[in-house]
Amino acid sequence: MEYYIGIDSGGTKTEFILADAEGSVISRAVDSGCNPLDIGADPAREIILRNVRQLDAAAPGPICSIYAGIAGANHVDMHLETLLAQELGGAVVRVEDDRRIVVSSTLGHADGCGMICGTGSSLSIIIGSEPIRQVGGLGYLIDTGGSGYELGQAGLKEACRYLDGRGEYTVLADLITKALGKKPWDSLANIYAGGRSYIASFAHTVFEGMEMGDAVCRRIVEESAYKLSELTFAAEKYFPDEFPVVMSGGIFRAYPKYVQLVCAKASPKARMILAVVPPVYGALVEAMWQNGRTADAAVQRNFMGSIQRLESRVN
Amino acid sequence: MEYYIGIDSGGTKTEFILADAEGSVISRAVDSGCNPLDIGADPAREIILRNVRQLDAAAPGPICSIYAGIAGANHVDMHLETLLAQELGGAVVRVEDDRRIVVSSTLGHADGCGMICGTGSSLSIIIGSEPIRQVGGLGYLIDTGGSGYELGQAGLKEACRYLDGRGEYTVLADLITKALGKKPWDSLANIYAGGRSYIASFAHTVFEGMEMGDAVCRRIVEESAYKLSELTFAAEKYFPDEFPVVMSGGIFRAYPKYVQLVCAKASPKARMILAVVPPVYGALVEAMWQNGRTADAAVQRNFMGSIQRLESRVN
The missing domain is CATH 3.30.420.40 (ATPase, nucleotide binding domain)
Known part of the structure; x- marks a missing residue:
């Protein structure tokens, strides 16, 4: 089975999910916002890396692809792609701002x-x-x-x-x-x-x-x-x-x-x-897409069912 | 001769003056803004105390009165009056926000x-x-x-x-x-x-x-x-x-x-x-007023002449 990490970071919070190739969320973490314009590049990078390490440790197998949508990441270079590639050797890594995932969460990888x-x-x-x-x-x-x-x-x-x-x-x-x-x-x-x-x-x-x-x-x-x-x-x-x-x-x-x-x-x-559908699902869509897979309706269904179970467990 | 300290702190800079009873400015210092809502109470207090100590050391005699007009000081208690009284034993001390000194600089201690x-x-x-x-x-x-x-x-x-x-x-x-x-x-x-x-x-x-x-x-x-x-x-x-x-x-x-x-x-x-006339002159007007003195036209003239000489020396 392939494992994916998706990250959505806005102004107030950052959501991290670890999911399998069928879209089922295995683990989820929520931390404070990582906009480097707001809190600086160093603290933002630390929050991301700390949570990614935890999800990686919780994964039943190696992470094949990670996508991070981080508000403000297009304005400040956080060198996150290099660091995440080192952390998750072999994974496809992409860090962008959070613009794409809003669209991807609802429309898939489309215009x-x-x-x-x-x-x-x-x-x-x-x-x-x-x-x-x-x-x-x-x-x-x-x-x-x-x-x-x-x-x-x-x-x-x-x-x-x-x-x-x-x-x-x-x-x-x-x-x-x-x-x-x-x-x-x-x-x-x-x-x-x-x-x-x-x-x-x-x-x-x-x-x-x-x-x-x-x-x-x-x-x-x-x-x-x-x-x-x-x-x-x-x-x-x-x-x-x-x-x-x-x-x-x-x-x-x-x-x-x-x-x-x-x-x-x-x-x-x-x-x-x-x-x-929450934007972090868009991050999963993108993580799958850059690994050559298309998140279909079944993937979205699995995601929504599993994340609702995880959220209700947390709350 | 009596010596006075006046302080004007806005959002971007803080101006400190040491003047004598005739309004002649003996020493002047400029530091960053001390609005405690902006930078926090502790850093604001440190900037004020550091500069006051220097002016006190430069005074030919003891300071009889000090007035500080500090933007935001009405919203956050910086305990500055107590600390300044300890620092300048015997001086009349008043710390307020920067509202009054704008008026005092031009109208004297009036409505x-x-x-x-x-x-x-x-x-x-x-x-x-x-x-x-x-x-x-x-x-x-x-x-x-x-x-x-x-x-x-x-x-x-x-x-x-x-x-x-x-x-x-x-x-x-x-x-x-x-x-x-x-x-x-x-x-x-x-x-x-x-x-x-x-x-x-x-x-x-x-x-x-x-x-x-x-x-x-x-x-x-x-x-x-x-x-x-x-x-x-x-x-x-x-x-x-x-x-x-x-x-x-x-x-x-x-x-x-x-x-x-x-x-x-x-x-x-x-x-x-x-x-x-700059607002820091209003702080001098208030420092004199709380010591029972009225800053008259001659005081303002002395202030303006001496501060212009000091400013041109700095620049």
Whole structure:
């Protein structure tokens, strides 16, 4: 039997799986995010190597192929391919950013777009097996349009604008003060300690406010959905006709109304598909593909059944 | 003769001065920023104590009073007052955030507002010797409306929106690609290493583009100026009539047109004053005030003359 390792690393967590050639997950590990722009190349490399060693030790036979999709890996050279090849002598090794696996998880090793909306956001275009273009997604200091971080940030901003006497009334002032237990400016130390993922957690107050009929919340959600939908228009010129866009990430999973708004505003040529398979499955698809195998429907079925059993055992 | 220490710490640098009772600066030191939300309480405290020790050693007599205005000091307890009192036995010690000194530098120890626009932005309201309210200014993760960071960030965003096929043409695509030496997304590692102050440095491309007649740049500058001017309306209710607003910070010093736009949109009750005296002078004003002395025009004159001589010696 052949054994594969797949890795998916986003801004907040990294998921590692060891699977056999039928897609059954033998072992799974979750660690913190490995974006080298966020935490530096050395700590990121250490997390990856430590977990890969553990999965390798747990494998009934040698690893034949490993694929790692790591956010930010295209911007900082971590020398991971060399190190993983040394660690797993004989295995086919590939390290890329996390753009391809979103598409591969749902469409297999095929052309299409992947739209990620979690703490950050981006749209990636995959053509002829290559991630040829990323639209948006320049990270939290520059551009995370429509992301959970931007939704939560906008909620905090508008709550403060009302509370400090600048802006119009919004129910966010109450919802966020209640969630924090005090006024936002008395919670700054907590907010900064929690960072972007904590700020993204306030996205729920914006959606809650919209449900309550709050105009400020409605505007935030509409503008955010527009920023995401806009990304699909930049993809049009890369496809002759209709093209698939896989929507992936925690914000899409949590807020179906948001998915609907993004779809409604997207390019008419974009066929929007909400991902139900986790991106780490895309890493397995790629690990198999670079070993000459195609992950078919049976592989995906085995993966989903086995990973759900592993997850429920952990939780 | 009495000797005073004044400290001004913003997001990017900290300025320390040792002055005599006539306002003449005897010694000056510049170190990195000490915002404890940014760098943590321990490193911030170490920078402050190290520099204070050096100034104390350089003083011809004992320090009678020290005032430290440190951005973020109201959100994290650094125990600095106790440590400084131990260090400078007998001196009157006060540590606050940096809100008051912007006002004090220009208006003396009097009521008024201080609008800061550098890497970050905020408006502070000082009434009856107390900084009773801060409007805006929740830091880079939440709210820096109209700041250099937000101007530069907006410039980078709009350049990328055009370059990756989302947005309308803007000359920023050329100006920023030229400034970076390559496309923004090929410069992400540099941009993130440089951080917010590096991003703020791109504000100049936005002003340059506006001078060239670029509509996107004009919109960014107008919206940013509006966000700053809006802060003054929140201050209206704290003053019965006209109130002074001291405008301070690198962006105001560098771009007179921006100052004009903010003034044009500000509350009609706000008397806008561009600061020509550095905030660290406000720290000296406060150090003298808490020792029962008022810094008069002669003190300010002595300060400005002596600090200019010291600065020119350093540079």
